[in-house]
Amino acid sequence: MPKIMALDLGDQWVGIALSDTSLIFAKPNTTVNINDIEEFLSNFIEKENIKEIVIGYPKTLRGTESEQTLKVLNWKSQVEKKFPEIKFVLWDERLSSKRAAALKPAKTKDEKLKSHAIAAAFILDSYLSFLSSRI
Template sequence: MGRILAIDYGTKRTGIAVTDELQIIASGLTTVETSGLMDFLRDYIGKETVEKVVVGEPKRHSNEASESEKYIQKFLVTFAKEFPALAIERVDERFTSKMAVRTMIDSGLKKKQRQNKALVDEISATIILQSYLYNR
């Protein structure tokens, strides 16, 4: 059984989370500059057995796609060409950034640490992955 990789795609930074090999526990992996995302994924997927990729789907309160969806769609086309054998699933990512900040507060991180947007992105990816694991 391979890992499930979650991506919280952003135009500047992308948060990445991953499961263990038994697909039970979701853990934050890293945050990468989006310009280097495909290089990171090539390297990671080349080293680890990844069974599936879960990508956050940003929606508005009205359930319509957010403006950032057009960038994610371009990424998904590129990803599918690069990794045609990997299944891609989408997960509603509404409120994950707010939940990530709440998690940081509840964890006792100081205000300066909570302003680390890369950490917020990584935690958001973890929340997306946990949501996927819970609802599958």
């Protein structure tokens, strides 16, 4: 069964979360350097049977676009060309990083890296809840 992946894109790091095959649970997976993300996706998509990728869409708290929003839109259009078989979905990520930081404040680099994956899991959890409410 296919899974859904979520990405929390940052300037340097990308947090990654993965659903289970029943599309109920979102679990933090890993954090990848932004320079390595396309290679990571090339390997991970097939290995984990990914058919859909949810990308955190960073609107401001007022719902407007920021410089980071435009970076995400640009990146999405690039990877859609590289992975045409994958459905890419933008999903509101407001406060996901703050929620991840509040869960366990990062004191070390490893904890900070893990917080990106936790933020991606919050994004994915919200998306999975939306999908289940449509049934």
